Structure formats: structure tokens, C-alpha cells
Amino acid sequence: MSKTQDLGALLSDSDLFRTQGYINGKWVGASDGATFPLTNPATGAKLADMPHMPRSQVSEAIDAAKSALPAWSALTAYQRSAYLLKLHGLIEQHVQDLGTILCVENGKPLNEAKGEIAYGASFLQWNAAEGLRTYGQTIPSPFPGTRNMVIKQPIGVCGLITPWNFPNAMITRKMAPALAAGCTVVIKAPAETPLSALAMAVLCERVGIPDGVVNVVCMDKGDREAAAGLELCENPKVSKISFTGSTPVGRLLMKQSSSTLKKLSFELGGNAAFIVFDDADLETAVNGVIASKFRAAGQTCVCANRIFVQSKIYDRFANLLAEKVKAFKVGNGMTEGVTIGPLVNQRGVEKVERHVKDAISKGAKILVGGERFIPEGGESNITEDETCFYKPTVIINVDSTSYVSSEETFGPLAPLFKFETDEEVIKRANETEVGLAAYFFTKDLQRSNKIAESLEVGMVGVNTGVIAQACIPFGGVKQSGFGREGGPGGINEFQIEKLITIGGI
């Protein structure tokens, strides 16, 4: 397979399509010329040869960020806010192109990709305002002639490590509060979706964010990625790591950061319970599960992974869900009307297959989907073995010992478990080592408060399958990590509190 795709030809501003990293305001390849191929998951076509940067270039990017820090942090909050608002405006102007880049490298349908760009931009708007409100405190002292003040200062250089499932929004969610607080950043772009990160760097350059304030390094998965992680964690010039990704990589980064005792915030894996009680509005609950489960083809950390439906409505819920899922249009995200794209790579397809096979072997039944798929249209030269498409799937009568109970599928598989009582379902929902998000549907106010407070997670959606907004805190408990992104406290993750106590007054 050697087909290539000219992504630039799809853009009205082809300058947004960059295939070099961005260090200290310069566009650079890997210092030793190494590259790795980037492909479109919908077609297998090659999009670009991307720089496969060694550790020394990550260190250079850190040096650049450290040099840029004094001037950037010395700007007034109003000046930094103005940069963020300009960037927000430019993103809005380029939503079609940024969405196209995202769709082509990640696979999610163009409309959904454009929705992510708007969501990503909202973090710039929110943090442009939050940066102006980083209030300190004055605290009465018990000692005569003494005054106490607490001020907020930028923590310093931040290493931002982001995943491929939200190639734009995961970057702005970290970069916007960091820049607003007065920090400078080194972004390690994910190997699967570096183009969205680089397009964002183009826009940072265009709004005149000074050299070195934002740097983007890229490399393929494997040794150089591990080396980049080591450099970001071990380099004493980096004060903070903000990471979104899997729990095992989070554990590794935490261990590696112990020698320099960095401030960390981690958004890690989830295994969300989605609970539908007998008294729920069925149509609303089915729409909720569709929004939560099938967005990004099920590749979101907050997506419904275990769907618990109370026994009285189980069959009706399952049939209605299956009917709606059958109507999805699966295909290349650039094709008009497509509602579900491919998974990001083969590894993703294999995991869904493993989960479906295992559940079936333990007695589950497929209502819809359950196989790999090659969309019609002749635009692809992929074979059944190479396809990244998996049909949206609903399975019923799933046993609680199935893999899908304890691992996140990260794919378009909706497994339905049956339950009887509130106590039983709370126990089952909490029986997981992670705790990111959970959802439930009911019309009963008392039940609603009780269940929301009993779920061991960082975020709960009640009668909704969508929980992410820039103005509210996003993050988990247990092994889903710590720290919050967005909301009134999001910017604190990139600041230190400094006490100034003055005597002899």
C-alpha cells in the first residue's frame, strides 16, 4: 500500500499543514533527519513524513521555554489575555481547515472534528478571563506589627503530554491556562495526530506569541517517545507535567518525576458506568448513551463503558438503542453524512474484537454490529486485515466477569448489563480501580442526589451524556488521576502560592 494523500489541497489555508516541529519560534525537522510516516486511518493513505525527534531536541525545546519564561511571565495578565483572545478568534476563523486536519489524521467525522475545534477554542476564551482573576489573599496575623499576603505566580516551564483522541482540545485545555498563568510550554504531540498540534503552533506564531513560549516536539511511539518522557520528567528546568493518557503511562511519568519532585496533574483512563433506572425517560436515556458512547467512535476517556439498565426496561432500552445504532452511517469522516469514523489504528480494532469475543464466550449476544468493516466508496485501498473500521456494536446479557467490565474498550462497543436495585448498581459501578466519569438517568430527585453522591468518580452526568465544558472542572479520582482542567480552579494547576509575611510594621 503506497497511496499518499495531499492534505494541503483540502485546505483553504494550506500553510496550516506543517510537517516540522516548532522549537524556539523555528520550524525544524529531527536533528538527525529521522522521520516516521503518518497515515490517514480511514484510507491507509500516507499524509506526511513527520520528524522523529531525539531527546536532545526535547531538551532544546525546554531551554527555549526556560529562556522565554521571564519576559512572558512579566507581561501583565491583561497582555497575556489579549494574546489568548486573538488566538481564540483565529481558531474560529479557521475552524473548517483545523477540523479537516483533525478529521484526516484522527478519523472523527468532519462535523464532530469542527465541534472539537470549537470546544478547544473555548479554553482560550475561558482562561483569557480566568487569567485576570488570579487573586491572592491578605490574612490577619496573630503577631503584632505583621502583615501576611499570599500571591499567585506562574509555576514555570510546563511539559504538556497529550493523547490522539482529542488532538486539538487536549492541547488547548492545558496550554490556555498555562499561558494565561504566565508559564511557557513544551508540547509533546501524540504520534498519531501531530498535525493538529502543529497547526495550533502556526496560529500561535501568527498572533505573535513570542519565540520559545510555545514549543511542539514530535516523534513516533517507542524509544524516542520514552526518551522525550524521561527528559520532560527529569529535566530540572521543567516545573510541571500535565498529562492526559493511559493510567500505566501516568504511573511511569510519576515515577520518573520523583527525582525532580515536579508538580503533576494527570487525566488518566476511565471505565464509566452509565446507569438507566426504570423511571428514566427511555428516549432521553438512549440519546444520552449515544452521545456518550459513540462520540469519537467510542475513543473517549469519559465514554460509557459499562451500561447498566434496570431489569424492567432492559429489553425495550436494548431494542431502541440497537435500532438507532443500526442507522449510523459509518465511513470516511470527510464524506457528507458520515456519523462514525474509523478507530485511530489497528491496535484499537483488535481491542474491540477481543472484548466482543470474550463477552460472547461468556454468554453475551450481539444485537447489532460485531465485526470489522470496509466502507463502500472505493476511496480506500485497505484490506479486511488492515481496516481501522469496526461496526458500532450493541451486545446484551453481558456477564460481569467479561473484560469489558474491568477494562475500557476505547471503541464503538455498547455492552448492556442488567441490574435490579439501587444498592446493587452503585456497588457494581464502583467496582473498578478507576473513577473518572459516570452517568445516570432517573426522574427521581431523592434517588438522583443519593446516587450522585455515592459514585466514586470525579464527574457525574445526570440525565445527560455530555459533561465537558471549559467552565467546569474535568478530572478523576482513584486511578483516573488527579488535578482538574477547566473551571474556576483550572488555572491553579499552573501556579504556585507564595506567602509574603512582613514584620516590623
Ligand code: NAD
Ligand atoms: P497513552 O498513555 O499511550 O499516550 C498518551 C500520550 O502519552 C501520547 O502522546 C503518547 O505519545 C505519550 N506517551 C506514551 N508513553 C510515553 C512515555 N513513556 N513518555 C512520555 N510520553 C508518553 O494513551 P493513548 O493510548 O494515546 O490514549 C488513550 C488513553 O488516554 C486512554 O486510556 C484514555 O482513557 C486516556 N485519556 C484520558 C483522558 C482524560 O482526560 N482523563 C482524555 C483522553 C484520553
